[in-house]
Amino acid sequence: MEELPRVLQQLWGFEARSRPGPKPAFHISDIARAAIKLADTGGLTAVSMSKVAAELGFTTMSLYRYVDAKDDLYVVMLEHAFGVPPELDPGEGWRQQITAWAEAFRDGLRAHPWILQIPVQEPPLSPNQLAWMEAGLQAFDGTPLTPQDRLSAMLLVNIYVRGTAQLTANMLTEPDAVEVADRLYTQRLTMLATPDRFPGIAATLEVPPDGGYAGDFDAAEFGFGLDTVLDGIQSRIDRLES
Structure with a gap:
């Protein structure tokens, strides 16, 4: 059987039990915290081996x-x-x-938007990443979905969450600044998307009698999309149960 990459051995605690030599100067989690600090402050481009080493006070x-x-x-x-x-x-x-799972996933991406810049080259194999996958799959316990169906459903939700997060990843993160930007965009869009030229867009700018998306517009949009995705999964479940 092919040996696990060294980084996975460390994350799973395998290498720590068998690696000879002097006691490590720091733990793999220390590297993670240093790299995340850099990424949270300056984005993924701020992360390099030399900068992480400098953050820890060691050589590259x-x-x-x-x-x-x-x-x-x-x-x-x-x-x-x-x-x-x-x-x-x-x-x-x-x-x-699965809604609680999706919302927690969304919150993780919002807290660390640079995650979306990391290329997905292979399925997850680290402990926490597999725990997330397992939790998403177990959400479908009690349904008639097959194991493969559950995986596909979980991936569908995953893709939806990543997609919505990607759309807003480059927007301003300060609440007041976002509110100002949204208001300015709406004003300009109202000027340009006139009902005679863009009736579909203009209709979205009309405030319905119930006030529409009162409060957190972003949360309402996320909930609407997620509910629609879950409606599709429910339809599949209903067909299997009929």
Whole structure:
């Protein structure tokens, strides 16, 4: 059987039990925290082996005792940025559980938007990442979905969450600034998207009697899209149960 990459051995605690030599100067989690700090402050481009080493107060060469390349650094960052998945209540229905899972995933991406810049080169294999996958799959316990159907449904929700996060990843993050930007965009769009030229767009600018999306527009949009995705999964469940 092919040996696990060294970074995965460390994340799973395998290498720590068998690696000879002097006691490590720091732990793989220290590297993760340093790299995440850099990324949270300056984006993914701010992360390099030399800068992470400097953040830890060590030389770049010493970092190579723990990670072989920048891709390994990304694995470590993802593992610790997301942490463990949310505790899902098995007493609730599948829809409530996968919604809680999706919202926690969304919150993780919002807290660390640079995650979306990391290329997805292979399925997750680190402990926390597999725990997230397992939690998403177990949300469908009690449904007639096959194991493969559950995987596909979980991936569909995953793709939706990543997609919506990607759309807003480059927007301003300060609440007041976002409110001002939204208001300015609406004003300009109202000027340009006149009903005679763009009737569909103009209709979205009309405030319905109930006030429409009062409060958190972004949350309302996310909820609408997620509900639509889950409606599709429910339709599949209904066909299997009929």
